[in-house]
């Protein structure tokens with residue numbers, strides 16, 4: 001029996017889907033650029049969308065139908081007198097793709113698409129010469145992290161990371177009595193802000209490069225938390241980031257340190273005895289289905305010589321620097337790709 005008779009997919013369908021995803025990505029990019037999801041916070045036919053955005057009516061209808069197939073739009077069952085469906089933003093689009101929502105992450109999504117495509121354009125060169133084409137200076141890296149803290153990391157922390165962090169720490173028996181927090185490489189600070197709002201005794205530090213820490217400081221002040229949280233700037237690979245912490249949160253940071261073991265030793269030393277580290281980083285699985293969720297996003301970092309550990313490697317590293325009572329959770333949802341969350345304790349003595 002052929003594939004078409006059984007309804008099963010052809011074995012090549014996943015690879016055709018990869019090429020087709022590029023059309024969906026452009027459709028979503030254009031919809032964001034046209035601010036379609038805010039416009040469709042109430043139901044409208046394609047002709048009204050076309051009129052408000054000065055677009056071709058029929059092609060607008062085709063675009064909206066594609067967005068509907070992507071479950072970003074809903075459409076009302078009955079067509080109107082002109083035979084058109086009226087479209088409106090789905091719950092997902094309303095929450096994450098309408099700029100009026102606090103969880104909006106449309107700019108972050110467009111940034112990710114741009115940088116993935118830019119990386120795609122450099123992949124040949126990286127493969128041939130191992131170089132991306134141009135050297136990046138330390139100051140441009142620092143200002144890139146600052147820009148990231150203002151836009152993409154900010155939006156992704158508010159939409160996803162902060163909630164994931166909160167639900168993870170709420171499961172830790174130590175969290176309720178924790179008083180001192182360090183969010184190491186915390187960027188714009190929304191993780192620390194979420195943890196501080198979940199435990200009113202908690203005070204602490206968002207530590208990041210000075211340019212990114214300045215963004216965290218603004219956010220902490222905007223939230224009125226400056227009595228409990230401060231933002232400190234420095235280079236975590238060589239500067240002091242304090243000590244006596246009950247809880248250290250460290251997510252998607254260790255890819256950027258030159259000496260993993262040395263950094264883990266310094267993190268352990270910064271905990272008070274009995275303190276807890278929550279470490280959330282993508283790792284490379286030996287199972288294709290799990291690896292496929294992580295590898296595309298991290299290929300760019302890996303080709304630029306950054307560290308992405310293999311499954312279990314970070315666990316072993318934590319163990320070998322003396323963390324105890326380790327817990328591990330794999331494929332935890334995180335922006336762009338899932339991470340492995342490792343929880344380790346500094347022994348009491």
Ligand SMILES: C[S@@+](CC[C@H](N)C(=O)[O-])C[C@H]1O[C@@H](n2cnc3c(N)ncnc32)[C@H](O)[C@@H]1O
Nearest residue numbers: 145185186187208209212235236237251252256
């Ligand atoms: C991928 S972001 C992760 C941000 C945040 N932890 C999260 O999960 O949303 C990496 C962060 O590490 C910070 N970072 C990178 N190198 C650093 C260094 N040497 N010292 C301090 N922070 C650094 C960056 O500025 C950035 O905020």
